[in-house]
Amino acid sequence: MEGNGRQLSLWQHRSDSVEDIRAGATATMYVCGITPYDATHLGHAATYVTFDLAARVLWDAGHSVRYVQNVTDIDDPLLERAARDGVDWRDLATQEIELFHTDMEALRVLPPDHYVSVVETMQRHVATIEGLAAKGVTYTIATPDAVEPGAEDVYLDLSTQPTFGSESGWTREQMLEVFAERGGDPDRDGKRDRLDPLLWRVERAGEPAWDGRSLHRGRPGWHVECTTIALDHLGMGFDLQGGGTDLIFPHHEMSAVQAVALTDDPPFAHAYAHQAMVGYDGEKMSKSKGNLVRVSQLRRAGVDPMAIRLVLLAQHYRTPWEYTDGLLDNAVKRWDRWTRALQCRGDEDADQLIDGIRDALAHDLHSAEALELVDEWAAGAETGSPSPRVIDALDALLGIRG
Structure with a gap:
């Protein structure tokens, strides 16, 4: 980068x-x-x-x-x-x-x-x-x-x-x-x-x-x-x-x-x-309450860690939210779309995407906005070639890599 x-x-x-x-x-x-x-x-x-x-x-x-x-x-x-x-x-x-x-x-x-x-x-x-x-x-x-x-x-x-x-x-x-x-x-x-x-x-x-x-x-x-x-x-x-x-x-x-x-x-x-606090089953997720969704359990169940990270990035850090299986399902589907696009979308629109990600993150870490920009990019026309600049940008800025 x-x-x-x-x-x-x-x-x-x-x-x-x-x-x-x-x-x-x-x-x-x-x-x-x-x-x-x-x-x-x-x-x-x-x-x-x-x-x-x-x-x-x-x-x-x-x-x-x-x-x-x-x-x-x-x-x-x-x-x-x-x-x-x-x-x-x-x-x-x-x-x-x-x-x-x-x-x-x-x-x-x-x-x-x-x-x-x-x-x-x-x-x-x-x-x-x-x-x-x-x-x-x-x-x-x-x-x-x-x-x-x-x-x-x-x-x-x-x-x-x-x-x-x-x-x-x-x-x-x-x-x-x-x-x-x-x-x-x-x-x-x-x-x-x-x-x-x-x-x-x-x-x-x-x-x-x-x-x-x-x-x-x-x-x-x-x-x-x-x-x-x-x-x-x-x-x-x-x-x-x-x-x-x-x-x-x-x-x-x-x-x-x-x-x-x-x-x-x-x-x-x-x-x-x-x-902000993360909830589960209607309460703040905490060790004392025991209402935990553990990262290690999700990994042992075969969930790609990048999908777990995408669940977290899809929330704004200052907004309380509650974990649901639906959020994970959406993140798995999002990561599937991205990985396919990164192999065939090319780098033609990379500059605009990278600028948008940088702007979203720098202003109070609006990671959900950054993910939506990648969604839009991934839905674009395919060139048949990989997207090395986008791959590097997602890695460096969002910590997302296959």
Whole structure:
């Protein structure tokens, strides 16, 4: 692909408008990764395909891209699932991480430059929390069930952080409505504010724990993990933070406020983008509900991964949608039409098609519009020859290749 790409613009929830992603020669992007306690479902896949598209648009516009993704390979859901199934939590995490990578490879999601394990970077998280403590913005709460006598959990004191709330733009009432169901502990005794995030959980009996130096043995809270990993690999003021809409609050809000508290150098990220939720059987697709359509199951059933990717690309990333077998059937038929056309349609109209795809994707990742343009092209007159330029464009821009 020649470097004639367009500047990427994405909708920003803070301004309620589509804004340009103003990256330098190297665009920097952080996308929150999986907690590996179950196989990749279409909700996960939608997120990573969306940010794969964003990276492809940035590359096409001439940027290099430094892309970082974490894996939350220690967390309560992982421990709970391992205990339920009678397996070692480390073995479960390893198994699901490998399956996730296999699923992403099948869907032609290009891997991040840095795929960072929380467990393997534990001392970096300790350093972040110790740095916050040294700035006087943390406090501890007595923890009677701690393994080590006198060890106490550590929290961020949000009253010291004037930027809190600036990323999500949510009211306190909105925050409290979802805080508990999204991993928070608003009703814990001893907290100064119900919304204060946990930074370090000291060791309890039967739980894995690591050397926390001055913090005592334990493990980090969820939000601070992304704070540390993003700062270590991208620094403050990186270009784009991504994830699902369920991460706007508390995860992205807390990750950002912790980074600002540590560095005094806002912003954490200049731009945010969020994948809408994917539903199935009338509810949000989620591991906790168990209403999952797993990528690996579809692949084992013989579904071409390109048809799965086309299901995802046929939806706009900001619009919630519900998976149906009909969507997959349509995607299979679409891919069949495309593969036939790519062998006999020729490249006569390639320039117009490629320009249209570039325009659709660069303006807030309107992938469905791009697919419709390919449909129109595929229905055109046949020349009897293959279409190498179109094949390369679909590969580079949409991640679609036979």
